Amino acid sequence: MSNIHTHEPDDHESAYSGLLVNDSHWAFGTDFEDPLAGVDTTVPDGVDPGVLATYCLMLGDDALILSQRLAEWCSRAPDLEEDIALANIALDLLGQARLLLARSAAADPGVVPALPDGSPVPDEDRLAFFRDDQQFRNVRLAEVPNGDFAETVVRILLFSSWRLALFERMAGSRDAVLAAVAAKGVKELAYHRDFAGRWFLTLAQGTEQSRRRLLTALDGLWPLWSELFESHDVERAAAAAGVGVDPSDVAAEVDVVLEQVFAASGVERPERPGLAGVQGRKGRDGRHTEAFSLLLAEMQVVARAHPEGQW
Numbered sequence: 001m002s003n004i005h006t007h008e009p010d011d012h013e014s015a016y017s018g019l020l021v022n023d024s025h026w027a028f029g030t031d032f033e034d035p036l037a038g039v040d041t042t043v044p045d046g047v048d049p050g051v052l053a054t055y056c057l058m059l060g061d062d063a064l065i066l067s068q069r070l071a072e073w074c075s076r077a078p079d080l081e082e083d084i085a086l087a088n089i090a091l092d093l094l095g096q097a098r099l100l101l102a103r104s105a106a107a108d109p110g111v112v113p114a115l116p117d118g119s120p121v122p123d124e125d126r127l128a129f130f131r132d133d134q135q136f137r138n139v140r141l142a143e144v145p146n147g148d149f150a151e152t153v154v155r156i157l158l159f160s161s162w163r164l165a166l167f168e169r170m171a172g173s174r175d176a177v178l179a180a181v182a183a184k185g186v187k188e189l190a191y192h193r194d195f196a197g198r199w200f201l202t203l204a205q206g207t208e209q210s211r212r213r214l215l216t217a218l219d220g221l222w223p224l225w226s227e228l229f230e231s232h233d234v235e236r237a238a239a240a241a242g243v244g245v246d247p248s249d250v251a252a253e254v255d256v257v258l259e260q261v262f263a264a265s266g267v268e269r270p271e272r273p274g275l276a277g278v279q280g281r282k283g284r285d286g287r288h289t290e291a292f293s294l295l296l297a298e299m300q301v302v303a304r305a306h307p308e309g310q311w
Contacts, residue, residue: 034102036103041107042176044174044241044243048241050110053104054137055238055244057100057104060097060099061097065138066093066142073087089156101127102124103181113127115307118308120309133296135286136286136296137284140289141158141221145291147220150203151221154218155217156192156193164190164192165250166182166245169249171183174242200267201264214267219270225274230282
């Protein structure tokens, strides 16, 4: 054990060496480094800070909420390998959410909920744990309750195919933070899509039961698919300013990817209309499913009970 203390923080020879020489890891408390430390957070010329902040909330909330749903699979997946894979996908999305929520706060501090003076909660955590349901801008595909494993496979396939196309374009964003988040996220999302695509094919060509479950899952989630490509005013403004992507612009290329998966799996594209909103308003407008309030209650309960706590 004596030589462990001489290891550099990035030395992964021992799983414990980094913990012993570097006490800044997130698990030790809220005094971790600013996730955007060293990154230029200046809002690009000609970009409305409010538009940039809200656009980052949209992308950050998508990742945060789906991460929460996938985390519910811990210890419940079909086997250990898939349990770990789903946890890793959840962590990838959580990392994206942290950066995007921090970027939102840096662009427009007015979006950050106020807490009692002296609260140690960083901005990205305030956005995650101290907003009400109608202040969240995630698409509804991210929030619906988990079904069986087949449904999770379908959800990851739909979500990652869409988000990967967005991030590939966003890597050229005029905003330095969004460009960096996208460049890193492309690699993560490519893995997520590959994981889900392989399982989609396996379930489709497996047993009669696995195929039935897959088709049921696809049919159930398909009404949420079209919402991903509906352009919100904020998304259009972000795209026009050169910092974001209009989701309608990637619809055709994502459709090609899905058709390839469906063809290889012998699955027909569902013919179901999109899920209606509330008076025309959907997830991007802060209108969510009934299950979303329950998800937030569970996710936020500890932070809201101890707004001045340190962990």
